[in-house]
Amino acid sequence: MDILQLLISGLANGCVYGLIALGFVLIYKATEAVNFAQGDFMMLGAFVTIGLTNANYMGLPFWIAVPISIAIMALLGYLLDRFVIRFMFGESQTAVVILTIALGFVIRFFAGVIWGHEPQSLQSPFAGKEVAFGGLVLGMEDVAVIVVTILLTWGLYEFFNRTKLGLAMQGASQNQLAAYYMGVPVKRVQGFIWALAGGVACIAGILFAAKGAVDPNTGLMGIKAFAAAVIGGFGSLPGALAGGLIVGVIEPFASRYIAAGYSQVAPYALLLAVLIFRPHGLFSQVRVKKV
Amino acid sequence: MRIIFKTDYMQDLRPWKDGYQLSLYLLLIAAAIVAPFVFDAFFLGELTNVLIWALAGLGLMVLTGHTGQASLGHAAFLALGCYANIILVEAGVPFLIAFPLAGIITGLVGMVIAIPALRLHGIYLAIATMAMSILADDIIVLTEHWTGGVGGKYAPPVNVFGIDVDRWGTPKAFYYLVLGVTILVTLGYINLLRSPLGRSFIAVRDSEVSAQAMGIDVARTKAISFGISCAVTGLAGALMGLFAGAFNNETFSVVISIQLLMMIVIGGLGSIHGAFFGAIIIGFLPQFLSISKEWVGALVGGSNVAIPGLEFGIFGMILIMFILFEPMGIYGRWLKIRTWFELFPFYRKDMFKRQKSYLKTERLR
Numbered sequence: 001m002d003i004l005q006l007l008i009s010g011l012a013n014g015c016v017y018g019l020i021a022l023g024f025v026l027i028y029k030a031t032e033a034v035n036f037a038q039g040d041f042m043m044l045g046a047f048v049t050i051g052l053t054n055a056n057y058m059g060l061p062f063w064i065a066v067p068i069s070i071a072i073m074a075l076l077g078y079l080l081d082r083f084v085i086r087f088m089f090g091e092s093q094t095a096v097v098i099l100t101i102a103l104g105f106v107i108r109f110f111a112g113v114i115w116g117h118e119p120q121s122l123q124s125p126f127a128g129k130e131v132a133f134g135g136l137v138l139g140m141e142d143v144a145v146i147v148v149t150i151l152l153t154w155g156l157y158e159f160f161n162r163t164k165l166g167l168a169m170q171g172a173s174q175n176q177l178a179a180y181y182m183g184v185p186v187k188r189v190q191g192f193i194w195a196l197a198g199g200v201a202c203i204a205g206i207l208f209a210a211k212g213a214v215d216p217n218t219g220l221m222g223i224k225a226f227a228a229a230v231i232g233g234f235g236s237l238p239g240a241l242a243g244g245l246i247v248g249v250i251e252p253f254a255s256r257y258i259a260a261g262y263s264q265v266a267p268y269a270l271l272l273a274v275l276i277f278r279p280h281g282l283f284s285q286v287r288v289k290k291v
Numbered sequence: 292m293r294i295i296f297k298t299d300y301m302q303d304l305r306p307w308k309d310g311y312q313l314s315l316y317l318l319l320i321a322a323a324i325v326a327p328f329v330f331d332a333f334f335l336g337e338l339t340n341v342l343i344w345a346l347a348g349l350g351l352m353v354l355t356g357h358t359g360q361a362s363l364g365h366a367a368f369l370a371l372g373c374y375a376n377i378i379l380v381e382a383g384v385p386f387l388i389a390f391p392l393a394g395i396i397t398g399l400v401g402m403v404i405a406i407p408a409l410r411l412h413g414i415y416l417a418i419a420t421m422a423m424s425i426l427a428d429d430i431i432v433l434t435e436h437w438t439g440g441v442g443g444k445y446a447p448p449v450n451v452f453g454i455d456v457d458r459w460g461t462p463k464a465f466y467y468l469v470l471g472v473t474i475l476v477t478l479g480y481i482n483l484l485r486s487p488l489g490r491s492f493i494a495v496r497d498s499e500v501s502a503q504a505m506g507i508d509v510a511r512t513k514a515i516s517f518g519i520s521c522a523v524t525g526l527a528g529a530l531m532g533l534f535a536g537a538f539n540n541e542t543f544s545v546v547i548s549i550q551l552l553m554m555i556v557i558g559g560l561g562s563i564h565g566a567f568f569g570a571i572i573i574g575f576l577p578q579f580l581s582i583s584k585e586w587v588g589a590l591v592g593g594s595n596v597a598i599p600g601l602e603f604g605i606f607g608m609i610l611i612m613f614i615l616f617e618p619m620g621i622y623g624r625w626l627k628i629r630t631w632f633e634l635f636p637f638y639r640k641d642m643f644k645r646q647k648s649y650l651k652t653e654r655l656r
Binding site for chain 1: 361407414415419421429601611
């Protein structure tokens with residue numbers, strides 16, 4: 001029972017990692033760039049929702065605040081692409097990486113100025129409620145996290161593989177020039193994907209803030225989500241979720257069964273091992289080109 | 292307008308273009324030597340800090356600027372160099388032997404790490420090195436027996452040619468030590484770039500496929516580049532440890548790695564000057580901000596407000612501006628200004644125009 005409880009809380013944590021990792025993968029899949037600021041996006045999304053919902057700020061009802069903040073973050077993602085990232089169109093991945101790291105610094109700074117550096121948590125309708133499930137007692141927010149994550153991953157997966165726009169995105173990432181020739185509006189597609197990533201980051205932020213407290217440095221957790229995305233294999237949506245779950249589950253078990261000091265090493269050690277033995281992740285997307 | 296007439300093959304082989312350029316650099320060195328007699332101890336400390344950062348930047352520049360492999364984990368090598376140096380000195384090895392040895396140890400470790408890391412490309416390499424940098428923090432805590440763990444270690448004063456060198460006791464001697472190391476490494480770097488090895492680095496950076504076609508062993512070249520880069524970074528780490536006086540596992544955090552990479556990007560990737568320009572920005576930005584904060588505070592009439600994170604925020608904004616508008620960094624801007632003067636009425640706007648490029652996936656090969 002003890003193990004099951006650890007497993008569930010690990011899964012809930014892992015889902016948040018998985019959601020941030022989804023954001024990484026979305027942008028990577030459609031633009032071939034890696035957004036190092038995704039964790040900071042999540043933090044910003046959480047703070048926007050807190051700003052709208054919490055009684056000491058605007059005090060809007062939770063279910064009205066959520067769509068508004070998702071829309072705000074999506075708009076922010078779009079504007080970011082339109083006015084910053086688009087200048088980098090066609091540049092190397094490394095340049096975009098450095099740009100997004102710098103963006104993360106700036107976002108963290110502004111979040112600190114606006115909302116302060118004290119940890120705050122979201123006043124959500126899930127808080128404090130519990131669900132008894134056989135002999136298990138689960139926090140309502142954990143259940144919400146798991147359900148939302150699974151739905152979102154499934155929805156995005158279908159979107160990428162079934163819809164015309166999803167296929168256009170995949171094409172735009174594989175070869176920008178060829179996609180242009182095929183009539184894909186590459187730049188507009190990229191703007192859309194950044195908006196989508198902003199929305200997903202906001203959902204991750206809401207779920208994270210409902211589970212615990214956020215402060216401007218929470219975004220650094222993005223590094224762990226990063227490990228998740230890499231373990232799953234960049235470019236695979238279910239892989240990102242799986243990677244997130246693996247990292248999330250390893251953490252509580254490692255801290256329980258391995259001596260203190262060694263336990264926090266576990267996710268990164270796993271990351272290095274995966275990179276060394278399967279350089280493109282467990283769910284690899286790399287295929288050899290056939291002539 | 293200045294025209295260089297080439298009358299001798301040596302002119303192409305020499306590290307400097309002509310006597311004018313050489314005399315400028317000699318003047319710079321002379322100014323650096325005179326500096327301790329002009330500035331007070333505080334400013335001298337800042338200058339030393341800038342030189343140490345420049346040295347670390349030179350280390351990363353070999354790898355990122357000239358071989359094209361982005362590393363977000365060089366703080367780990369700074370830490371390794373620092374600890375190796377102090378542990379050797381404490382074991383009774385004279386500093387003059389311990390210091391180069393620290394560099395060599397770091398270089399060898401870097402080379403060993405490079406072998407699996409070389410299977411990774413671009414972004415994956417950056418992530419792997421970043422994970423390494425995070426792990427380094429924990430490894431230092433776990434190997435408390437040697438490293439002192441969270442409690443950290445204190446740097447003892449070291450002895451160079453019979454002179455006690457200590458950051459606080461004899462700041463001038465410490466400055467000269469750092470200056471000497473920096474000049475030696477820079478000269479080595481200039482010569483490296485003229486050698487076949489340095490040229491193969493650049494070939495690998497520009498196109499791995501064509502480098503291979505020219506008969507360059509890409510894996511070997513990358514491993515050597517990693518080794519040299521780590522060795523220089525290790526030397527910088529050793530000096531950084533002496534400069535800081537006390538350090539523990541958090542001194543060389545992953546933030547330092549990121550800062551180091553950002554620094555050489557601001558300075559200008561792929562140029563030795565870039566490491567120095569970037570270090571000047573990193574070194575003087577905190578001072579500049581605190582001075583301007585006082586100034587603004589006095590102007591508005593308010594008290595001296597502390598804004599946490601301001602330094603990183605400003606730093607990030609500067610970086611974004613540079614990547615968007617001047618991807619070649621400060622050195623690139625300087626090149627443009629210089630060319631404008633050299634060609635005076637004939638400079639055209641499109642001279643440094645970037646070629647339009649389209650990205651292709653790395654997932655299909």
